[in-house]
Amino acid sequence: MIAITGSTGQLGRLVISDLLTRVPAxxxxxxARDPESAATLGVSVRxxxxxxxETLATAFEGVDRLLLISASEIGKxxxxxxxxxxxxxxxxxxxxVYTSLLHADTSALGLAEEHRQTEAYLAxxxxxxxxxxxxxxIENYTGSIGAAVEHGAVLGSAGDARLTPATRADYAAAAAAVLTADDPAGEVYExxxxxxxxxxEYAAEVARQSGREVAYRNMPEADYRGALEGMGLPAPVAAMIAQSDAAASEGALYDDSHTLSRLIGRPTTPLAQAIAAALAD
Known part of the structure; x- marks a missing residue:
C-alpha cells in the first residue's frame, strides 16, 4: 500500500496520476486534509x-510506503x-519518501533550513x-509568463547564473518511480x-515563441523584493522569492548530475516545450 500526503496539491495529483500507470488503484x-477535495483522484482517500x-495515525494504517510531500506553510x-x-x-x-530541496545540506536558499531539519529528524x-x-x-517561472509577455520583461535577481529547473511532472515521475522500486531505501537523490x-535565455525563448519583445531585467535582491510586493505578493513570500533568486545567482539552483532523467528513464521536459505549454494555457 502506497500513501501520498498533500495529495490534492499540484505535485501530489501528478504523483497519483503517474502511480496509476504503475500499480492498481x-x-x-x-x-488529504479535506477528503472531499480528493474525491476525483480515482483512489482511496483518507x-x-x-x-x-491524531488524524495521521489512522490515515497510515496498513501503509507500506509513504510519500511525505513537504508542507506548503513556510515556518511551520x-x-x-x-x-x-x-x-x-x-x-x-x-x-x-520525502520531497526535500536540491542540495539541501549545503544550499544557501532560506528555504533549505526546514528541509535540513526534516532530513535530520528522518535519519x-x-x-x-x-x-x-x-x-x-520550471512552473515557478512559466506561472507568470502571461505578465512577462504583457509587460515585455522577466524580473529577477539570478544574474547570469545557469539554472536547471524541471517540470512538476518530471519530479512526480521520479517520486512514482522510487515509490514502486524494488529496494529504494537509503538513497538521497539530487x-x-x-x-x-x-x-x-529563458526570456529570449519566451520572446521567440510569443512573437513579442521580452527581456530579462536583473535587479538587486531588495529591489526585486519590492517589485514583487508591488505586484501584490505578501511581504514574506516576496522576500522568500527574492532571496531564492539571489542565491540562484551563486549557483544554488544548478545541478548537472542528470540524476532525474536517469531515475525517470527519459530526458526531462525541454524548456521550449514547457514554455509552449504555458503559452497555450
Whole structure:
C-alpha cells in the first residue's frame, strides 16, 4: 500500500496520476486534509492533517510506503513534518519518501533550513527513508509568463547564473518511480532538469515563441523584493522569492548530475516545450 500526503496539491495529483500507470488503484491511498477535495483522484482517500496528528495515525494504517510531500506553510514545516514522521513510525510504515530541496545540506536558499531539519529528524527516526531533493520547478517561472509577455520583461535577481529547473511532472515521475522500486531505501537523490539556461535565455525563448519583445531585467535582491510586493505578493513570500533568486545567482539552483532523467528513464521536459505549454494555457 502506497500513501501520498498533500495529495490534492499540484505535485501530489501528478504523483497519483503517474502511480496509476504503475500499480492498481486499490494499492494507492490519497491523504488529504479535506477528503472531499480528493474525491476525483480515482483512489482511496483518507483524512490526514499535518496540524492534527491524531488524524495521521489512522490515515497510515496498513501503509507500506509513504510519500511525505513537504508542507506548503513556510515556518511551520518542521513540526508538521515531525508529526507525519512520528505517526508513520507508530503505524509501522516501512518506508518514507520525502520531497526535500536540491542540495539541501549545503544550499544557501532560506528555504533549505526546514528541509535540513526534516532530513535530520528522518535519519533519527529509525524508519527507512529516501530523500528526493527536488530542484526548482520550471512552473515557478512559466506561472507568470502571461505578465512577462504583457509587460515585455522577466524580473529577477539570478544574474547570469545557469539554472536547471524541471517540470512538476518530471519530479512526480521520479517520486512514482522510487515509490514502486524494488529496494529504494537509503538513497538521497539530487534532482534537476537536464537543460541548463540563464534567465536571459529563458526570456529570449519566451520572446521567440510569443512573437513579442521580452527581456530579462536583473535587479538587486531588495529591489526585486519590492517589485514583487508591488505586484501584490505578501511581504514574506516576496522576500522568500527574492532571496531564492539571489542565491540562484551563486549557483544554488544548478545541478548537472542528470540524476532525474536517469531515475525517470527519459530526458526531462525541454524548456521550449514547457514554455509552449504555458503559452497555450
Amino acid at each position: 486499490d494499492q494507492i491511498v490519497a491523504i 483524512e490526514g492533517d499535518y496540524d492534527r496528528p 514545516r518542521v513540526p508538521q513534518h515531525r508529526a507525519v514522521i512520528d505517526a508513520a513510525k507508530a503505524s509501522g510504515v516501512g518506508l518514507i 533519527e527516526s529509525g524508519v527507512p527513508y529516501t530523500v528526493l531533493r527536488n530542484g526548482w520547478y 534532482l534537476a532538469g537536464d537543460e541548463a539556461f540563464t534567465m536571459a
